[in-house]
Amino acid sequence: MITQVRIDGFKSFLGFQVDVPPVMVMLGLNGAGKSNFFDALRLVAGTAQQGFERTVAADRRLAARDLFHRGGPDGRPLREEFTIEVGMLVRTEDGPLPLRIRLRARYEAGVGRRPGRAVLAARGSAVWISSLRNRDWMDRLGLDAELREAIEGARNAFVRRTGADYLIVGGRLGFANVDESERAASSTGTIELLGLVAQECASWQPLLLDPDSMxxxxxxxxxxxxxxxxxxxxxxxxxxxxxxxxxxxxxxxxxxxxxxxxxxxxxxxxxxxxxxxxxxxxxxxxxxxxxxxxxxxxxxxxxxxxxxxxxxRGTLCVEEIENGMHPTRVADLVRRLRRGCGVDGERAGAPYRQLIASTHSPALLAALRTDLSGSLIFMEQADRVDPDRQSVSRISLARPLRARDLEQEPGKTMTPQQVDRLLRRLGQGA
Incomplete structure (x- = not known):
């Protein structure tokens, strides 16, 4: 189950961070960054399963020229490096294990007429067990004391049992790519750690359903x-x-x-x-x-x-969940899909259930407007001025729906009052 995503320099994201609850619905206009968010998850998942190079080569949305943040009047690349980091809770025999995976890639120019390519930077790419020094994400996700204790206990037990807590990875990251000789040379803990990440990432491929194909x-x-x-x-x-x-x-x-x-x-x-x-x-x-x-x-x-x-089992990612459906049915569908999402007490079995969906539907917004848990995320675009490069670019922002907090920096969240005003403008108000 994904708990946090940080993205910097990838597509429309600069300094982006969002805490991911068991159910997350992203709402925003076209071009706000919802599909780019799913692209980031697909890139991480593909890398964990089959390696970075194979993942990028097999997906047109992951072409090297489109991966790096662009801006200015000519849309030129403004960054030659990007980082994607995903935190997750993984079901293990030790309990809910806090894992993190980070991909850092750089742009490598082509020779002659050959196009450039994205190359995984091994020094900055890794899989590791979270040290739990920073627990702010637990506060924002509202984890109770019992679950926090279980997470810390699982971390300590796994490291004690396997001796594995940090693994630097290169372009061959991908459990499916580890041959028998490499497995024999690796510790049991290393293989188990890679396997846990690959299993957790297996369900991150978003569904973009085509009725004709079905x-x-x-x-x-x-x-x-x-x-x-x-x-x-x-x-x-x-x-x-x-x-x-x-x-x-x-x-x-x-x-x-x-x-x-x-x-x-x-x-x-x-x-x-x-x-x-x-x-x-x-x-x-x-x-x-x-x-x-x-x-x-x-x-x-x-x-x-x-x-x-x-x-x-695991994370169910759905792009444009409302497509082809009557607006009044979408909220009911989400309620049914969210059953069983979250961390349970079992130590054996399939990955924890989670739902991540994107939508344009005002009806779904109206149905979820009383949920202040952070499950509803408003994806927006904003202009970012870079004085050093003398350029302006469009970046994606995530604003969770939260109760009004006078100590919160303005613009970081959406409040119920702002949502009510938005719904009245859209004709969906109560």
């Missing part, structure tokens, strides 16, 4: 979580129904609560084609094939499946 037939394939566009939805539904009847019944009940008239869902295996499909049953029209379902129904079904899937 309406097609899917051939028999290996068990896997929902793809980022949802294309393997029939396979996921079939697996949940067969492996976890309790989760399946809850999924169907949730869809019925969100979509009027829904009675049931059934995966189908087409023997003659060796492909999977699914249907949704409605009260008055019977079983309905995916091509006849609305975009909103298909998307809600996919998100409920992702949340219920035993193979996709």
């Amino acid at each position: 309406r097609g037939l899917v051939p028999v394939g290996p068990d896997a979580p929902l793809e980022h566009d949802g294309r393997n939805l029939p396979l996921v539904l079939d697996r949940i129904e067969g492996q976890d009847p309790t989760a399946w019944r809850r999924l169907v009940a949730d869809l019925a609560g969100l979509v009027e008239g829904v009675r049931d869902v059934r995966p189908r295996f087409l023997e003659s084609r060796q492909e999977f499909d699914y249907e949704v049953e409605f009260e008055h029209s019977g079983w309905t094939a995916p091509p006849l379902l609305s975009d909103g129904t298909v998307r809600m079904l996919a998100l409920l499946a992702a949340a219920a899937d035993p193979l996709r």
Whole structure:
């Protein structure tokens, strides 16, 4: 479960920091930095699993020319280095372990006509167990005394048991890239630490669901979580129904609560084609094939499946969660997706549940306006003047919704009064 993200010099972020609760909804206009935030998580997750170079090469949104902060009238790069640091709580046999991972990359100019590239700076890139010297994030996230004690106990127990607390990493960071000889040369604690980070990061790939992809037939394939566009939805539904009847019944009940008239869902295996499909049953029209379902129904079904899937435990990241849905249904969907999020007392099992979503929806803002826990984050853009470089650039800011605090520096948070005024302007006021 992600607890904090710090970004400096990456895309639209300079000196950016946000504390991440078990449920975080980012609201902002286009261009405010919501997608860039997910890009930062994808870069960290990909690096932890398969290495920095492979991650950057495989993703067009992570092209080197676009990674570094830009500004000025010609949009030239203003930084030749960026840092992304993510704090997290990881479920271990010792308890909730406070881990941190930091990527520091620099720009390396190309030779001749060859384009430049981003290179991971090994000296600044690391995975480590938090020393817990700075516990301000615990205060801001509202962690109780029992959980704080469990976190400190897990840290001390892990370091005592494994002897591993800090690992410098290079371009080959990625548990999947560690070959047998490297594993043999590494300590058990080092391998365990890398494995914990890779497992935790595995779910950070954000879902940007495509209803058309989710309406097609899917051939028999290996068990896997929902793809980022949802294309393997029939396979996921079939697996949940067969492996976890309790989760399946809850999924169907949730869809019925969100979509009027829904009675049931059934995966189908087409023997003659060796492909999977699914249907949704409605009260008055019977079983309905995916091509006849609305975009909103298909998307809600996919998100409920992702949340219920035993193979996709951990952080559920969703871009533009409201797409294709009626505004009145989005808040109810979020309430259902947030069930079970947070740290529990179990020391064995899947990663802790978390929901991170982005939205433009005023209706969702209206529904969450009384939540002052920091779960609602306003993403905004501001002009930043750099007198040394004599340049102006646009940067992304995060302002959590909090109760008014006279000691808080103005502009750091959004207050309920500001939200009420915003909703009245948008016609969503009470």
